[in-house]
Amino acid sequence: MRSLAVWFTLVILGIGLLFTAVTIPFGSPAMSDMDDYFIAHGQEQTGANNIVTSIVFDFRGFDTIGEASVLFTAVFGVSVLFRVRKKEEDYEYE
Amino acid sequence: MSDCMSKLVRTTADVMFLFITVFGFYIVLHGHLTPGGGFQGGAIVAGGFILLIVANRLEDFLKWFQKRSFQSCEVSGLVLFIGTALAAIPLGYIFFKNFLNGAGGLFGQAVPFGINSGILNTAGTIPIMNIAVGIEVLGGLSIIVLYMTSGIRSHEEGE
Numbered sequence: 001m002r003s004l005a006v007w008f009t010l011v012i013l014g015i016g017l018l019f020t021a022v023t024i025p026f027g028s029p030a031m032s033d034m035d036d037y038f039i040a041h042g043q044e045q046t047g048a049n050n051i052v053t054s055i056v057f058d059f060r061g062f063d064t065i066g067e068a069s070v071l072f073t074a075v076f077g078v079s080v081l082f083r084v085r086k087k088e089e090d091y092e093y094e
Numbered sequence: 095m096s097d098c099m100s101k102l103v104r105t106t107a108d109v110m111f112l113f114i115t116v117f118g119f120y121i122v123l124h125g126h127l128t129p130g131g132g133f134q135g136g137a138i139v140a141g142g143f144i145l146l147i148v149a150n151r152l153e154d155f156l157k158w159f160q161k162r163s164f165q166s167c168e169v170s171g172l173v174l175f176i177g178t179a180l181a182a183i184p185l186g187y188i189f190f191k192n193f194l195n196g197a198g199g200l201f202g203q204a205v206p207f208g209i210n211s212g213i214l215n216t217a218g219t220i221p222i223m224n225i226a227v228g229i230e231v232l233g234g235l236s237i238i239v240l241y242m243t244s245g246i247r248s249h250e251e252g253e
Contacts, residue, residue: 043205043207044205044207045192045195046192046195046217046218046220047126047192047195047201047203047204047205047216047217047218047220048126048127048205048216048217048220049126049127049205049210049211049212049216049217050125050126050127050128050129050131052129052131053125053126053131053217053220053224054126054217054220056131057126057131057132057219057220057223057224058190058192058219058220061179061190061223062190064175064223064227065175065176065179067133068171068172068175068227068230069172071230071231071234072168072172072230072234074234074238075168075234075237075238078237078238078241078242079237079241081245082241082242082244082245083241
């Protein structure tokens with residue numbers, strides 16, 4: 001009974017996703033206002049000839065701060081995981 | 095793991111390290127003109143360091159570069175990045191304002207509209223942030239592999 005319910009859910013989900021993928025055309029309706037703004041004004045507002053860099057480091061700088069912080073945290077985690085202990089007593093915490 | 099690789103591999107790694115480093119810093123410095131940027135260039139430079147770590151003995155590598163220098167690279171990169179973003183506030187702008195663009199000073203040359211003219215001295219704070227992120231990524235990725243190699247070694251020695 002349970003496997004029947006699982007199969008039923010999977011089939012319904014598959015039909016729904018296929019229906020969505022087939023019937024709705026990709027990229028329509030075109031919401032290109034923001035892209036056009038970046039392409040038209042990015043060069044004069046940021047001074048960078050590389051549009052991707054002007055978006056990553058200027059228009060969306062908060063995102064890049066988050067990325068840098070995530071990398072810092074990842075390195076911190078690895079350093080905690082792989083720290084070298086000299087003796088067995090070092091396992092104890094005070 | 096305590097052995098190093100053959101002399102051929104070590105010599106090739108030592109020679110290639112210079113070219114990889116120069117190419118990585120080229121990618122970082124030209125991040126606002128050509129495809130690439132801080133993350134990509136920093137990863138390339140870190141690849142050069144990882145090549146040295148893998149090819150040589152760990153003790154030899156730690157004689158050339160200290161762990162502490164990579165750590166300070168990473169920390170100073172992050173501090174420089176956030177400091178550049180915060181430096182706009184005392185000057186009267188909002189957070190993350192590109193205050194050097196068009197000012198005429200460092201990285202302040204006006205960029206002509208149209209086809210990429212390849213002027214390096216443009217884009218305001220973007221090259222500074224590229225350099226900061228590049229330094230941070232090169233320190234971070236190198237120190238990850240360095241820590242992992244140290245962990246493997248201490249495990250193989252039976253702690």
